[in-house]
Amino acid sequence: xxxxxxxxxxxxxxxxxxxxxxxxxxxxxxxxxSESYLHIPSxxxxxxxxxxxxxxxxxxxxxxxxxxxxxxxxxNIAFIGPSIEVIQLAGNKAEARRMMRKAGIPVVPGSDNTVxxxxxxxxxxxxxxYPVMIKAALGGGGRGMRxxxxxxxxxxxxxTAQTEAEAAFGDTSIYVEKCLENARHIEFQVLGDRSGNMxxxxxxxxxxQRRYQKLIEESPSLVLSARQRKVMGEAAIEAARAVEYDSxxxxxxxxxxxxxxxxxxxxxxxxxxxxxxxxVTGIDIVKEQIRLAAGERLGYTQRDVSxxxxxxxxxxxxxxxxxxxxxSPGRITQFNPPGGPGIRVDTHIYEGYTVPDYYDSMLAKxxxxxxxxxxxxxxAERAMEETVLEGVSNTVQxxxxxxxxxxxxxxEIDTGFLKEFMSSE
Amino acid sequence: MDLSELRxxxxxxxxxxxxxxxxxxxxxKVRLRKELTxxxxxxxxxxxxxxxPSDESGTPEEEVFPPDQPIIPxxxxxxxxxxxxxxxxxxxxxxxFIEEGQTVCIIEAMKLMNEVRSPLSGKLVSVLVxxxxxxxxxxxxxxxxxx
Numbered sequence: 355x356x357x358x359x360x361x362x363x364x365x366x367x368x369x370x371x372x373x374x375x376x377x378x379x380x381x382x383x384x385x386x387x388s389e390s391y392l393h394i395p396s397x398x399x400x401x402x403x404x405x406x407x408x409x410x411x412x413x414x415x416x417x418x419x420x421x422x423x424x425x426x427x428x429x430n431i432a433f434i435g436p437s438i439e440v441i442q443l444a445g446n447k448a449e450a451r452r453m454m455r456k457a458g459i460p461v462v463p464g465s466d467n468t469v470x471x472x473x474x475x476x477x478x479x480x481x482x483x484y485p486v487m488i489k490a491a492l493g494g495g496g497r498g499m500r501x502x503x504x505x506x507x508x509x510x511x512x513x514t515a516q517t518e519a520e521a522a523f524g525d526t527s528i529y530v531e532k533c534l535e536n537a538r539h540i541e542f543q544v545l546g547d548r549s550g551n552m553x554x555x556x557x558x559x560x561x562x563q564r565r566y567q568k569l570i571e572e573s574p575s576l577v578l579s580a581r582q583r584k585v586m587g588e589a590a591i592e593a594a595r596a597v598e599y600d601s602x603x604x605x606x607x608x609x610x611x612x613x614x615x616x617x618x619x620x621x622x623x624x625x626x627x628x629x630x631x632x633x634v635t636g637i638d639i640v641k642e643q644i645r646l647a648a649g650e651r652l653g654y655t656q657r658d659v660s661x662x663x664x665x666x667x668x669x670x671x672x673x674x675x676x677x678x679x680x681x682s683p684g685r686i687t688q689f690n691p692p693g694g695p696g697i698r699v700d701t702h703i704y705e706g707y708t709v710p711d712y713y714d715s716m717l718a719k720x721x722x723x724x725x726x727x728x729x730x731x732x733x734a735e736r737a738m739e740e741t742v743l744e745g746v747s748n749t750v751q752x753x754x755x756x757x758x759x760x761x762x763x764x765x766e767i768d769t770g771f772l773k774e775f776m777s778s779e
Numbered sequence: 780m781d782l783s784e785l786r787x788x789x790x791x792x793x794x795x796x797x798x799x800x801x802x803x804x805x806x807x808k809v810r811l812r813k814e815l816t817x818x819x820x821x822x823x824x825x826x827x828x829x830x831x832p833s834d835e836s837g838t839p840e841e842e843v844f845p846p847d848q849p850i851i852p853x854x855x856x857x858x859x860x861x862x863x864x865x866x867x868x869x870x871x872x873x874x875x876f877i878e879e880g881q882t883v884c885i886i887e888a889m890k891l892m893n894e895v896r897s898p899l900s901g902k903l904v905s906v907l908v909x910x911x912x913x914x915x916x917x918x919x920x921x922x923x924x925x926x
């Protein structure tokens with residue numbers, strides 16, 4: 355796009371690839387995130403001395419922080435993402451549910467809004483039936499959630515959840531949802547401009563999860579019929595319109611065994627798994643984010659979006675899957691990423707790089723595209739087999755074994771799959 | 780080549796596995812060399828050729844920055860100011876004795892003027908940055924006398 359970039363980084367990330375690729379880089383603080391990547395004055399200060407026009411917040415850190423977006427706006431720096439109001443709404447999961455219900459989108463059965471006492475939580479649980487999920491309103495992305503199977507565990511889960519929410523988010527708001535066991539996690543990518551033009555880019559199936567963290571994602575989903583895709587896609591657009599969404603966003607749904615879908619969450623940042631959508635639509639979502647943030651119009655309609663082929667993404671983490679996924683920082687002594695037709699690798703690591711122990715353990719995303727699911731799976735398997743990664747424990751072998759599992763091959767997966775798979779290993 | 784470009788070059792050179800580097804651009808030439816200094820520790824030797832802004836005589840200049848010489852680094856990213864106000868005297872000047880806790884400069888971040896207090900005591904030898912220059916976290920600002 356011809357836009358110059360400035361990478362901000364902590365002292366621990368001097369060696370990170372993004373720092374080397376950027377046109378300029380600025381060290382903003384010491385290793386701990388609270389003093390660097392989460393420290394708004396340092397980020398803004400760096401933005402001011404580099405005289406930037408916009409900030410892309412990525413995912414995690416400040417990407418869903420409405421306060422940060424507001425400060426950017428007041429400093430005349432474009433925040434690449436949706437409006438402050440949308441970020442705030444998306445960040446309050448209970449509020450988002452309420453708005454969706456009002457807009458006629460089916461939501462996971464549960465409390466109307468938040469519950470302030472364990473008695474209220476119990477009432478909701480009795481209405482919708484156990485098991486239920488106790489969730490922090492300001493949580494999301496798998497954080498601040500607990501499951502309860504009966505009255506006793508619900509009361510204690512409620513108390514603990516409140517304490518955890520206070521500590522993690524500074525807010526004790528809790529809501530209750532029915533736990534849809536063995537459901538499938540299907541999310542839709544939407545793109546919208548400031549004039550109200552909106553499209554969806556199809557769905558992503560993110561059902562292979564561990565402790566609500568995604569491991570393997572694919573697009574499209576094996577389980578959606580053309581009709582279901584159309585209906586859910588339209589619901590995703592409806593949901594986005596209900597909150598006047600602009601920029602790139604994701605509407606997450608749960609699909610139960612009867613094929614009924616329910617709104618789960620709205621995410622206002624770019625998702626980790628966005629590459630699978632990019633591979634099947636040919637649309638560069640980050641580029642669209644930048645264009646839309648610059649005030650450009652979308653320029654195309656739903657008719658112009660087509661899904662071609664199949665994409666599967668495997669996340670590679672510096673964790674030891676056979677030791678309860680214990681994080682494994684350290685120096686990467688050998689790294690040969692896979693390549694060949696249909697393989698894309700997004701990573702910040704290289705041979706000789708030392709994985710710091712301060713941050714998230716994700717090392718790379720390996721995405722395989724094929725003309726159909728079998729070709730995509732075959733390529734993903736080949737990619738995992740070809741990957742050489744030494745020096746840190748990692749999940750490459752785990753990914754391979756999941757890909758080769760007959761249930762995965764047949765697409766008979768649900769959110770309980772990985773847990774079952776690990777316990778049988 | 781200006782001071783910030785030179786600093787960037789030194790930074791890259793320090794981390795690279797090369798022991799000698801010569802860089803020539805219109806009007807100036809710089810040679811960087813890694814060798815042991817008189818203190819017996821590796822340092823980066825900078826020789827600047829003719830055309831360098833601070834060199835009028837045309838002879839090469841040598842500045843050595845041994846890594847163990849006490850420095851005061853920037854505790855935050857922002858704009859460096861040497862005085863409390865534009866026309867005021869600088870907080871400190873080379874030759875001054877600095878006490879631990881003494882204000883040595885201001886770093887402006889997000890329109891807030893933050894006083895930087897020295898983490899060490901010692902005699903100020905040199906100031907590495909210019910007034911109004913942007914600095915990043917950890918960037919060396921002042922060099923104190925070793926020992």
